[in-house]
Amino acid sequence: MPKKHSNAASLTLFHAVVLAGGSGTRLWPLSRQMAPKQFLRLYGDTSLIGHTIGRVMPLSGRQNVLIVSGKSQQAELSAAGLDAYDFLAEPVARNTAPAAALAALRIISRFGDGVMAILPSDHMIKHAPAFRAALKTAGAAALDGAIVTLGIRPTCPETGYGYIEIRSGGRTSAKAVKALRFVEKPSLAVAEKYLRSGRFLWNAGIFVLKASTLLSEFRRHVPAAGPVLDKLAAQAFHGGRVDKKALERLFPLFPSVSLDYGIMEKSDLVLTVPCEMGWSDLGNWRCLHELADKDGNGNALRGDALLEGCKNVLVHADSGLVAVMGMENVAVVESRDAVLVCPLDRAQDLPRITDRLKALKRPELHRHLNVSKTWGAVDLLEAGPGHSVRKISVLPGAELSAEDCAGLRGHLVVASGTARLSGGGRVLKLCAHGAFDAVKNRVSTLKNTGRGPLDIIEIAPFGRGRNT
Template identity: 40%
Template sequence: MIPVILSGGSGSRLWPLSRKLYPKQFLALAGEHTLFQQTVQRLGFEGIERPIIVCNQAHRFIVSEQLDAIGVGAQAMLMEPFGRNTAPAVAIAALKVLAEGRDELLLVLPADHVISDDAALRKALETARAAAEEGEMVLFGIPAERPETGFGYIKAGRGGDGVAPLTPGAWRVDQFVEKPDSARANEFVRSGGYFWNSGMFLFRASRYLDELRSHEPDIYDTCVLAVERSKAEREVVQIDAGTFACCPDNSIDYAVMEKTSRACVVPLAAGWNDVGSWSSLWEVHTKDGNGNVLKGDVVTENSRNCYVHGNSKLVTLLGMEDVVVVETRDAVMIARKDCVQDVKKLVNTLDAGGRQETQSHCQVYRPWGGYDSVDAGTRHQVKHITVKPGAQLSLQMHHHRAEHWIVVSGTARVTCDDKSFLLTENQSTYIPIASVHRLANPGKIPLEIIEVQSGSYLGEDDIERLEDVYGRSVQVPG
């Protein structure tokens, strides 16, 4: 059984903590480890191979670092140039497995879910394995114990002989139901036999591709061609962007599961939560005596059933009930808990206005380290840059800005045109406009510098990358 972990989402409903360049699956929202790391860790038992990770190219180095931090290696990392939903992502994973002469069961898992009962998950996996080995397309269903309007539903039907389950614990899917209104959701809970669609699947690689070829041949054919044209370097596969751009955007549910005659559901009662909104995140955390979940420097008075996340400032609440307050260094979001499903609409509005706060945090991560935006104006910008020991930035030049570098700690190796020299603490240098330059850390401790940029244009896309040890293209900043 090979886990295929889908890690390409942007998690916009958890803005402003979740940003496009650092989405929710890479955040520690429900424990010491990130949601992505927890997904990988819960699969560490016999019969489960190392995972295949499908993620956006912009998240490649985040994925690598988070895997290294928990001591797990991926058997493959499939880099999507952009998202095309889950059906193409799993198709490419299945094609890779078959190309290696294997036809294993693929356990498809989103990277951003919480599961609190690992023993129940393992039991459900064994039930699902028996069904998948008989050629079934298994979907894990969460028993609908309360009415929810934010989930799709599955109605379990009769088994192969009209009464019994297909195999013990697995039932034929009778109907897929779109997100219902409140009245229908209540009816589903009262009638029983309905499950929330978890987005978790188990099927054999060849079975999935056969179903995809039958029901969505355009997706299948485009994925075959995209894999043929992709470039692989050890475990990293760069999916061909030109071909993948032609691939239809569709989910596994719509492309395959709602069309196949072999869809079945295995109940999963394992403390599942998709952490799809601020209210669902409130549900998974321990509350204080007033039902509040408080993170950071937060003080409340006469407030109940609130989720408050402070990051850089003191946050206070007075006389509030059922609200969500999230503070980051560059944004504050306040909402009623019953409105948090609409945070995505808010993000879309911000995107339409060209706001950068949806893209990245003040703290931006790069494969060589990262930087923290300290101050910015129309013609200047100040950053606190950290470079890991032994790491280096790309050899590059800027057309519209000059830079001043001041070493705060560590040792810097600076390349500027035809000169190369070392700087130590409290020393500085100047990088003129259009100079070819590079910053590197030859030392054993992190290098920290203050960078002051000045010029007519300070965007991260003002870069001409001439050489990069991380294999990034000139379009990727930093």
Template identity: 40%
Template sequence: MFLPVILAGGSGTRLWPLSRKLYPKQFLAFGGELSMLQQSVMRLQGLQCSSPLLVCNEDHRFLTAEQMRQMGHEDITILLEPEGRNTAPAIALAALHATSNGNDPILLIMAADHHIQDQQAFHESVSKAADQAGKDWLVTFGIVPGSPETGYGYIQRGQEIQGQAYRVERFVEKPDSDTAAAYLKAGDYYWNSGMFMFRAGRYLEELKKFEPDILASCSAALQNARQDMHFVRVDKDAFSACPSDSIDYAVMEKTQDAAIVPMEAGWSDVGSWSSLWDLLPRDAEGNSCKGDVITLETSNSLLLSDNRLVATLGVQDLVVVETKDAVLVAHKNRAQEIKALVNHIKSSGRSEHITHREVFRPWGSYDSIDAGGRYQVKRITVKPGAKLSLQKHHHRAEHWVVVSGTAMVTNGEESFLVTENQSTYIPLGRTHSLENPGKIPLELIEVQSGAYLGEDDIVRFEDIYGRLEKD
């Protein structure tokens, strides 16, 4: 038995505009119903392992919990990072948590946003790595390269240890095209997968040896952690003081006990739109299309429609991605440069890199469908049995019109039902709440009016999701 640790803390820029800071790619589904995070959990089926431990950013806690609930993992433990500090501290938190009960399990470190096509080959590599991790090696998985890829770091294998496991000779940075071609020809270089397997205690020993400040900060952060439902909230001040570093730089490149197990399982980190195009099914013209898409004399393109018709004529090698609030048009060969475009959006003072027009909350979601100088219109969906916080606003009043389902409304001292085609009015400053007591989603239109309509104009008094301190 081993403990899978799934790192789900990515910020999501390379697959913009589908991926946003508050809805990164690990929560998206490409070519199926399951998100990349859910696929990572499903990938463990058939292995002799315990229920996975998740590490995610506090901003993504409800997305993570909801996607686990959909899979029947309501009681899964989720470690929350107050802010991202890279992989070495994230894994340190997981290792410290795993050893807090006196045990010293083998950890399988996985990323939540990787694609693996051949599950059986993945399982075979994990089995080989577990054998070496049980002998106190710190194992990384090297992907057998299929091309001279310049977007990945590489690992050179050294002397064979046992059973297709090797000492790590060296880690190398992302190469230029000529160097990558030489690595491919040499046959002893592998893509750096970012997946690892080792005993929790061995990792902590090496971290203490090479980066004691990281271990000290993470130990303090977890020592002062508090349980919040199935979330483990580490101490924000202690964790914020932690140095930011990757596990490669902090431990794997320094330890004398690094081993590599080759893996050939159809792996991809889905790091760009062009890499997603490589993975998805394509038609006779080489186009990969999803959503409402019409093509004419179009070839070798990735065309994704989330909300509206996308029609193309006489183009090739394009990436076109449409969402409710943004449209990306890029040459497929430039898809690795999306991060620069997102940085430009950020520096322009815009918000499209942060969140989608439709925003997800633990109780459901809202979609801002119209806005003006002193008004805003939202379409609100409340899940069955869910309840918004008891709250008030200092600067706005709200009109609610129920279009589907039944709402239990608290409006000041009164509580009453509002059903389809009925409405209610919440005056400025009035304490109020909204609940769905039914068995189908509650849909309503909310019209806000007032001098200020920002989401920070919320004063909460009661909240079943633990958001009184922070939304």
């Protein structure tokens, strides 16, 4: 058991570990398998992951923010303006416990042992000061060896969250209390019982502990992880640097296990800080409506929306005008290539739609028409049975990957900017209105050599069907 914890003021070094490797479609059609929720701008002009980092930076400072994500999401991080932060790429998906262990190894190799706050990247927290106060309380206990979770006082019998049982009530707490047990998502009847008892909190999936505590408890409760941790520490994390080849070789050896199941439900070190901070995991469109700012009729609007005679309506217009008349308690979500209309009280049933899209192999489940790249973006403007039109935007000084160059199979016309292109045995400098036939000549390299953006229109004489 952890010893009695010291005052929160003794917490001097706080590492914010942002887990951003998840992908999902719970907020489809905006979130997609290749465009996960954490990169969406659902309120304000900042992505959810940007809000997550902004909330914790007053405690951690910029230098102590570490993002753990999949390799495929580096382009999204760059597009969100987050590529300046320390970043670890998971070679493969292995769930949250191995991802957090990577962060712990990275922190120890760079700074020595320290307190880390493990944060989901895609949650909403409306009251940031209350969040930081809870983290300070948790950090004080973590210094003395505890594993501390943030437990949210439930406001309704929610069946979509896991719960933490504690001994007594109190709406918030200035100290961490013993977590008696973790329970999975309950039925409605059980959730109602939990709410009446006053002894159960929502599990926010936010954990605060020392890096050394995470590694020791991971070894203790998931013995198969121990040899992998030893090899990673010796071969991939040394001298404050990351050996990417060793990481790619060793990380897949981890068992796939979550922090909750692998450690939290088994450890005797777990405490929780009861708190109220306007938290939601934004698991469906109803959750977003509940926390969004609303007008006098309970309507929450984002984008170009026009309502007439509506109550309790959520509208998210992504690319054009959405007009809604005479409707109540519905969500209307528009993107360039798909529209969702559903009752708010059925929002949790969205997997019925996404499962059908998967069975039908519909591309709208996978990605948007506009796809971010590390070097810029590709936007599918039009596609038909015998043609496709794409806009290829390249950042100043950036160069397309060999894979993306190989995917150029149309007539290329420079709309703006300056490009250096090689193909067909030639090296060309193309300015505005310059053209190259990539149907007959394969493009080997393409670079933006100008100071401003480079936009190229590709007209392919065959149907792509979907952007890549």
